[in-house]
Amino acid sequence: MVSDQDEFLRETMGAMDLVFNLSRRLTDRRQDAEDLVQDTFLQAFRAWKDHRRPKRVEPWLATICLNLARSRYRARARRPADVSLEEWMVRSSADPESLAVGRIEREELYRAMQGLPEEQRVAIALVDLSGCSTYEAAEIMRTPRGTVLSRLHRGRRALARLLGDRIEEVIR
Amino acid sequence: MIRWMRRWPRRPHDPERNAAEYVTGELPKRARRWFEAHLLGCEDCWREVLLGRLGRRVAEEAREQAPAGLRDRVRAAVQLTGEAGPAGARDPFGP
Numbered sequence: 001m002v003s004d005q006d007e008f009l010r011e012t013m014g015a016m017d018l019v020f021n022l023s024r025r026l027t028d029r030r031q032d033a034e035d036l037v038q039d040t041f042l043q044a045f046r047a048w049k050d051h052r053r054p055k056r057v058e059p060w061l062a063t064i065c066l067n068l069a070r071s072r073y074r075a076r077a078r079r080p081a082d083v084s085l086e087e088w089m090v091r092s093s094a095d096p097e098s099l100a101v102g103r104i105e106r107e108e109l110y111r112a113m114q115g116l117p118e119e120q121r122v123a124i125a126l127v128d129l130s131g132c133s134t135y136e137a138a139e140i141m142r143t144p145r146g147t148v149l150s151r152l153h154r155g156r157r158a159l160a161r162l163l164g165d166r167i168e169e170v171i172r
Numbered sequence: 173m174i175r176w177m178r179r180w181p182r183r184p185h186d187p188e189r190n191a192a193e194y195v196t197g198e199l200p201k202r203a204r205r206w207f208e209a210h211l212l213g214c215e216d217c218w219r220e221v222l223l224g225r226l227g228r229r230v231a232e233e234a235r236e237q238a239p240a241g242l243r244d245r246v247r248a249a250v251q252l253t254g255e256a257g258p259a260g261a262r263d264p265f266g267p
Contacts, residue, residue: 004254016238020238045250156227157220160230
């Protein structure tokens with residue numbers, strides 16, 4: 001007979017990258033992100049043992065992760081979001097040429113993502129990093145789908161500015 | 173969908189929303205074809221789609237794989253919690 005934990009792990013471990021990427025956008029430090037991932041899986045397992053099992057584990061885990069982050073980590077998290085992306089770019093004296101896709105340092109990219117308002121960051125993490133549909137993201141974020149689309153696009157647009165001069169060349 | 177396409181030209185459209193749906197790949201096939209034709213004549217939507225695509229590429233660069241050690245840690249924590257039963261349902265690695 002398969003134990004609860006074996007069944008749970010078999011069904012949910014495939015969503016580990018999703019939860020990890022979401023956690024990375026919700027916390028400032030890697031260690032906090034890893035703790036959040038573990039807490040998410042443990043809370044999900046408790047629900048699983050109580051026979052509260054979802055149809056799809058990805059949106060379910062993402063919802064638990066988001067709720068945990070908001071309730072337990074948000075208050076103590078430092079808020080780089082107080083600094084706008086543009087301000088951050090000026091402060092870091094980044095050379096626009098070096099910010100082209102493929103040459104952006106991971107750390108810079110991470111900081112730029114963290115510089116987005118939380119709702120835009122979460123929308124991007126769910127849709128672009130985790131592969132959720134905007135319908136699923138709307139359910140997870142408890143907001144209308146139109147709002148998710150707007151947040152998603154504004155976040156993407158802010159990140160596109162990382163391309164600096166090159167994007168202007170493309171658009172002209 | 174046909175209703176959606178018929179309505180579109182008569183309504184003020186929302187380039188942000190339209191671009192987000194298009195870039196995410198959530199427009200149904202016929203709507204996508206219509207929107208692609210629309211893009212050729214709409215500077216606002218064209219610009220937003222370019223920005224949206226580039227932003228998505230930048231975002232995707234940030235995708236990370238969960239470290240193997242974390243997978244092991246989560247597996248161990250779940251196994252321990254399961255074995256501990258209801259009384260031990262707290263995080264075994266927690267305070």
